[in-house]
Amino acid sequence: MKLMWRQLLSFVALIGVLATILTVSFVSVTNKTMYDHTWYQLSQYADSLIQDDEVLIDRRTNQIVGFQQQAIDSKSKLLSRQNVYFAVLDAKGRTRYDNSQGYSPQISPADWKKLRKGKTIKKQIASPDVKVLQKKHQNMPIPQMIGMIKPYFFNHKLVAVVTISTFSSTARQIYQLIMQKMLFATVAAMLIAVFTSLFLVRSITKRIDKINQATNEIAKGNYDIHLSNRGKDELDDLSNNFNKMADSLQASQDEIQQQEERRKEFLADAAHEMRTPLTTINGLLEGLAYDAIPEEDRKHSIELMQHDTKRLIRLVNDNLSYEKIRTNQIKMDRRIFDASEVLTNLKDQLETNAREQGDVIEVETPRPLRVYADHDRFVQVMFNVIQNAVQFTKNGHIKVTGERLPQGAQFKVSDTGIGMTEDQLNKIWERFYKADRSRMNTKYGESGIGLSLVRQLVELHHGTIKVQSKINKGTTFIIYFPDRSDNSNKTAK
Numbered sequence: 333m334k335l336m337w338r339q340l341l342s343f344v345a346l347i348g349v350l351a352t353i354l355t356v357s358f359v360s361v362t363n364k365t366m367y368d369h370t371w372y373q374l375s376q377y378a379d380s381l382i383q384d385d386e387v388l389i390d391r392r393t394n395q396i397v398g399f400q401q402q403a404i405d406s407k408s409k410l411l412s413r414q415n416v417y418f419a420v421l422d423a424k425g426r427t428r429y430d431n432s433q434g435y436s437p438q439i440s441p442a443d444w445k446k447l448r449k450g451k452t453i454k455k456q457i458a459s460p461d462v463k464v465l466q467k468k469h470q471n472m473p474i475p476q477m478i479g480m481i482k483p484y485f486f487n488h489k490l491v492a493v494v495t496i497s498t499f500s501s502t503a504r505q506i507y508q509l510i511m512q513k514m515l516f517a518t519v520a521a522m523l524i525a526v527f528t529s530l531f532l533v534r535s536i537t538k539r540i541d542k543i544n545q546a547t548n549e550i551a552k553g554n555y556d557i558h559l560s561n562r563g564k565d566e567l568d569d570l571s572n573n574f575n576k577m578a579d580s581l582q583a584s585q586d587e588i589q590q591q592e593e594r595r596k597e598f599l600a601d602a603a604h605e606m607r608t609p610l611t612t613i614n615g616l617l618e619g620l621a622y623d624a625i626p627e628e629d630r631k632h633s634i635e636l637m638q639h640d641t642k643r644l645i646r647l648v649n650d651n652l653s654y655e656k657i658r659t660n661q662i663k664m665d666r667r668i669f670d671a672s673e674v675l676t677n678l679k680d681q682l683e684t685n686a687r688e689q690g691d692v693i694e695v696e697t698p699r700p701l702r703v704y705a706d707h708d709r710f711v712q713v714m715f716n717v718i719q720n721a722v723q724f725t726k727n728g729h730i731k732v733t734g735e736r737l738p739q740g741a742q743f744k745v746s747d748t749g750i751g752m753t754e755d756q757l758n759k760i761w762e763r764f765y766k767a768d769r770s771r772m773n774t775k776y777g778e779s780g781i782g783l784s785l786v787r788q789l790v791e792l793h794h795g796t797i798k799v800q801s802k803i804n805k806g807t808t809f810i811i812y813f814p815d816r817s818d819n820s821n822k823t824a825k
Contacts (some may be wrong), residue, residue: 334388343529344522351518362510367478370498371454374480377416381407382484387420387429387492394489399429418496423489436495437479445460448490453481456500476500531818539567543574555582606647607727609640631727664792669707670700675732678715682722690727693718697734705743705813716786717745717809722806725749740795740814747808752801760799761787 381387386404397422408431411418417432425444430436443453456478472548479497483490542559549557557576557710559571560611584766614634619625625633675695686693703710714732728748735742739815752760760783 344526345801356517370478371480374496378482378496389491394491396428396492416498421493424460435477435497435747437497445481447493455479496616518716609644612635664706668702669702671703671734672697672699673700686722691725691730695732701727702735703813704815705793713786713789721745721747743811749805751805751807752802753803
């Protein structure tokens, strides 16, 4: 069963239950009110017989001595026209006046006990004088009555009892009329409820259908889709969350496409950078094998092969390191060591490259400079950042500084190179990203994976790395390594 019909059925069932409860409650209250009102009227009629002195009572003997005959006969005729019948009995149960025509309820011995105690007896279905009524109605059914038996006392002694009754059909007619109106109102309410529920349910299911269609579009790969959102109910909240999901998926798709383009670019760069040193190494090896290289140039040829071999090793190691970080395979062995010594060694390693670029590398740190980090990873981070400065600086100055802070050690690598635009600053941490080729020296540049790897390694140390740059004025990297951490020896995640 579709949601629409289930909701419609639930609405109708709920309204039906409520209508049934209201109808039963109303009928019960109406029925009780009808009888109470009838008994109240009968009580008023009975009281008028005694209080209007139509029944004459001797105050000394507390007995009925007669009636105001004209007055009581007149009232009897008036009440008969309204189908109200009564009889007046004395304390001994003798009938002193009777216009009931057999419709007065019978008084049982048990009723007399209650009457002598001053209790008024109300009867929904009174028991009239069957013998009298059988003679009167013969083959017709005897009508049901609603009646009351009420005692009257003078000087705390029972003096008179009035039995008074009317046809229950009179009350039933009112009851049936009310029931007819109630039934009509219930049916009308149910019909209105059905059409209103159908309208409401349909409006909800239409919105759900739109969400369903949009979901199918997402499944087909169409993320450029949005749902209207009025922000009024839970479905609008769902639509809002759906739009956020679509935006996120679209952003992810764009990122995947960008990463794929960078991957292709990376493979092309890697192939190019590998082909050049491999061609050089292969040529030199052939020259050595066939004695084509003079003796005085052999040492230099071996140095060139070693240099190109190191470039290949760095390229492979960077990619392996990045993949190990991505797959949670790196464990950090953090310890305290002197960073100034490491930075001095790195300066010596990169001095040749910097000299070829016309650059000067300066290291300015206190000795010793205590840092808490994984030694090999610290070397990897600083090497990549300094090499990046050499790569983008020509005939300039590269300054490496370090200092102790209250909770860790901070390092700065500043250059006077080509700098970066705002857009480039936002992308340098992305894997495979490489700055504008036309504005960089690729002799010592690798694959564009270095800075992405640097950031990952710094974060594994629970540190931070920031970059400041201005186009054609240079770049500064600020790297912070905190002291001991609760997570320092845990597997990288």
